[in-house]
Amino acid sequence: MKKLMVLLAVMLLIFPFTGCKRRLKVYTDGTISLTLPEGFEEKTDDENYEYVLTSNDAYVMCSHADQAFLDEHNISDITLDEFTGYFIKDEDKLLLDRSYGTYNVFSYEDQREEKSFYSMVGIYQTNDGFWLVNFICDNTEVKKYESMFLEWAGKVTFKD
Incomplete structure (x- = not known):
């Protein structure tokens, strides 16, 4: 019984430090691939974006400016x-502005319909x-998502 109590105490001490990471999954539309935690769902009815993924409390929205668009806008x-x-x-509103060589990242806060x-x-x-x-x-x-978003941004890949 004493050994069982010691084992339980050790498990209770170790468990909070091991963490529970959600398993990752590659989501793709055939051109862009994103490595995100399982639980995102593809949203196919959004005309404004090429690829949209939603979860309970996070969204990923992907837009593509192709060569025709770039040519059209000189x-x-x-x-x-x-x-x-x-x-x-507005650079004053930027919370983060970094370049990683092959991609750039910036962040900001936005207010829409009384939600931030x-x-x-x-x-x-x-x-x-x-x-x-x-x-x-x-x-x-x-606080929950900022570091995850940075990690996810580094795992975006494209089919050539």
């Missing part, structure tokens, strides 16, 4: 940093244009 020869600059409207959201945007340059991947959560969930 910006076909711009760099990743120049393209990113089009989306950074935290948004982290990854911008990626591919052979056929640029992709914007917007990771979104309620503003009250920033």
Whole structure:
């Protein structure tokens, strides 16, 4: 009995430090692939985005500016940093602005219909244009998601 009590005490001490990580899953539409925790669902009825994933408290919305779009707007020869600059409207509102070489990340808070959201945007340059991947959560969930969003942004891949 004493051994059982010691074993239970040790397990109770160790368990909080082991953590429970959710298993990861690769979500893809055939062109873009995102490695996220299991539990996201694809939303196929959103005309404004190429690919949308939702969970209980986080969203991932992907947009593609292809070569035809870039040509139409006379910006076909711009760099990743120049393209990113089009989306950074008010630098005072930026919470994060980083370049990782092959992609850029910035984040900000947004107010929509009396709700506050935290948004982290990854911008990626591919052979056929640029992709914007917007990771979104309620503003009250920033501490939970900020580091996860950064990790997820680093695991976005594209089919050439």
